Amino acid sequence: MSTANATPAADEAFTRSDPLKWVIAVAVLLAIVTATSCLYFRFKVQPLPRMIVVPAAAEVRIDRKASVRYRNAVFVTRVATFRDELFAYLMYQPYKSSTPFLDDELLLRYAAKK
Secondary structure, X not given: OOOOOOOHHHHHHHHOOOHHHHHHHHHHXXXXXXXXXXXXXXXXXXXXXXXXXXXXXXXXXXOOOXXXXXXXXXXXXXOOOOOOHHHHHHHXXXXXXXXXXXOOOOOOOOOOOO
């Protein structure tokens, strides 16, 4: 629009500030701030709790074989898996008398098929 065709009433209407426009602008800004803060508090990363249990220091011994031991701790592992209960029972004694398990406790466990 050229300035030659502009009327003073049109210029006044264009530059005049309408209070309703300001109220709508403030309401929209307030809604954006509220939505942003709600999303921030909903999805912010929570810090870890302070009461994290730290394991005790390990005792490293090198005698017959290198070993790392924790006081009052039990380590459990699966040594072998057999399909037949009788064969597992018969293999229990050779495993128990083998070198890795001489000073350790070896348990035979039966797990029913699901």
